[in-house]
Amino acid sequence: MTEQTTTQPPTAELTPTGRRVRVLVTVAGLVLLLAGTFWGQDDDFPFGPFRMYSTAPDPNGAAKDTRVEGVDVTGAVVAITEANSGIRRAEIEGQQAAYEADPSRLSRIAAAYAEHTPGAPALREVRIVIRWHLVEHSRPTGTYTDEVVADWVKR
Structure with a gap:
């Protein structure tokens, strides 16, 4: 051993x-x-x-839901998403104050949409809309209001 x-x-x-x-x-x-x-x-x-x-939201307030939408040349409202524009909603929300101060910046979103969806009708308007969902006792009421905070219209 x-x-x-x-x-x-x-x-x-x-x-x-x-x-x-x-x-x-x-x-x-x-x-x-x-x-x-x-x-x-x-x-x-x-x-x-x-x-x-x-942080916690107000149990009897309103919940914020921001979205970007466009109106094409046919008059149809189009939801602007990362898939059809290449721009994430968080990027829009992060620069929301700049879009509100200068709505002409939204024309870049229309250009990105045109680049990512070449067969779709062109956008003549792009807007940032906040939907305020009313909440009572931490439960949604089903009631909401929409607020347009920035709007660009092609001239």
């Missing part, structure tokens, strides 16, 4: 400087996390809160 021995690799201890660096990095991370919790926005994630998960 032969006896086998295994040797463990030597463990290295941190130097005092190494310990200080690790403590400072940990403290800096905790300070950023704490500051982001109180004053941060979504763009500061992961050091800021992700507001869609850290």
Whole structure:
């Protein structure tokens, strides 16, 4: 019978400087996390809160549903989606204030729609519409109102 021995690799201890660096990095991370919790926005994630998960809507308010729609040259209303324009709804919502300030920017959505759906009739109007669904006791009532917040019409 032969006896086998295994040797463990030597463990290295941190130097005092190494310990200080690790403590400072940990403290800096905790300070950023704490500051982001109180004053941060979504763009500061992961050091800021992700507001869609850290807030609750009013149980007796209105729920916001933003959509983009176009009106083609035949008068038909067309839902503008990522599939037919290549533009995600989140991109529109993220720049909504810019579209409201300058609705002519919506012409770019009409151009993207034309590029992605070459056989479809051209759009003569593009608008951003917010549908406000009324909510009572955290339940939808089935009642809603539509608000057009930006509208571009081809001249």
